[in-house]
Amino acid sequence: MTAVAARYQEFKDLDVEVLAVSVDSVFVHKIWQEEELSKMVDGGVPYPLLSDGAGSLGKIYGVYDEGAGVDVRGRFLIDPDGVVQAMEILTPPVGRSVDETLRQIQAFQHVRKTGGAEVCPSGWTPGKTVLKPGPDLVGKVWKVWKPE
Template identity: 45%
Template sequence: MSVLNTVVKPFKAQAFKQGKFIEVTEADIAGKWAVFFFYPADFTFVCPTELGDVADNYAELQRLGVEVYSVSTDTHFTHKAWHDSSETIGKIQYAMIGDPTGTVTRNFDVMREAEGLADRGTFVIDPDGVVQAVEITAEGIGRNAADLLRRIKAAQYVRAHPGEVCPAKWEEGDKTLAPSLHLVGKI
């Protein structure tokens, strides 16, 4: 079952962020754009490349008013140890949620029950707490923060411009479409 166009379910989790342990709940995303970035496990191979890519683009995400929450079924203590021991993970400034019970992971329907690990899932959440975009890839397929940025910009544009939609390959500043009877069969 897809969580697209659904409201984020209530949760409470511990996270590691900028040298501190913090509590994160669904209330923290209310009224803001957010990205939940699920990955299988700390101290692995593809995961640090993805998390590092998001970290490299975090300033741009912040400029867009987006907060990032990475999530795995590791604990917040493991996140701290990984942060302290890896140059790539050490540059992360966003919250790293520990989800050892799998509550958050199950809420987004990306739990691999047999392994107790999250799939690679990315969820763009609007200020109303509604999931606007979903990307899920297999274990060996890393994600690209540039793709994520493009999707966020498109979601923000569509929200700010009711009646317009973003076509394939849309980039910020490109033309959009206004669906109407006059466009049917003309594209």
């Protein structure tokens, strides 16, 4: 969670609100923030730490592990209309990539800005070639874009 906190300004710049969720109580969140997170990131994590004690949220988002009684690593990107645009779920031993999360946010924001007139091919980052779906592009993607 501190990986996101350390680059929180980049999320703010993209106008993204972060909500972190675990089954820990708000009391444990407080102590974790004070005893550990604040020593990893100046001022601690700047976004809300939500408490999902019974795994109720984890269940509807498909991330609750009944056996372990925890919410596994799951990330959900929700657009301003409340629509889920991206999700990624990992088992506990491997962490997520903040770079990839930011890349996806930028790509989805670009698509939204163009009203879907421009889409982002594999590995797209700002400034790279976008595709403009339409009859003229059918069978001709090779002319404008190739995998790296």
